[in-house]
Amino acid sequence: MGERDPTLMAGVPELVVLRLLAEREMYGYEIARTLKVLSRETLSLGEGVLYPALHAMEARGLLRPRPRQVEGRTRIYYQLTARGHRRLERLTANWQRMSAGVARILGTSDHE
Amino acid sequence: MGERDPTLMAGVPELVVLRLLAEREMYGYEIARTLKVLSRETLSLGEGVLYPALHAMEARGLLRPRPRQVEGRTRIYYQLTARGHRRLERLTANWQRMSAGVARILGTSDHE
């Protein structure tokens, strides 16, 4: 029942969300907007991806919800747990290994 | 019925297989081995991934099978079609955009 690796599948949403939350706590809507800006439009998580992902990560103990009322609206801020930090490191390492692998393949003209 | 993009999901297997076949025609087993070596063990396509992927790509007209008998064993070499080349370009561009996006997120300490 340990954390299951995304094997080859990207698992990008989980990775980037964890990364953002490692910086500071944020709420869903904010995460989506920030992601768009930082990635310069190349990464956009639809809400149909984002919210289910957040719930799943919460259920796995990777983040802790911090609901707040702000100007009549409910925001659910999320904090990374210790587990979440560990997960982030792991996923980051995986991503780097695998994207490096892909880069090597893509840059292959048979040299090296 | 045009080619469906892997949205955010990696679609790495399809991408790397197309890339290898762009270089020269190869058969399944060879692809698996080559991939391992070139990516330095970081990318390994199990046969449960590779063969279904090859069949799917063939069905979509991205590659053309070239069966041959070699030393009593059957090898199915695959050639990239024109469609396959176009698909490769597209996927490559997508991959680069998105991995750049991820890299930007990962490298975020709030600067830039």
Place this chain on the structure above:
DNA sequence: TTCTATGCCTCGTCACGCGAGGTATAATCG
């Protein structure tokens, strides 16, 4: 009042990655 932005949510689909298993031949090694 109607529209836009904020802010949350769920449901159903679909494709895909993957492990486990299966077949068959050729070569190698005891």
Place this chain on the structure above:
DNA sequence: CGATTATACCTCGCGTGACGAGGCATAGAA
């Protein structure tokens, strides 16, 4: 000779995750 290893193909079934489309509610602007 028999067993094991490498080659070479394949399928089935599972799980999960990405996604679009939709829905609810409030605040403020037009």
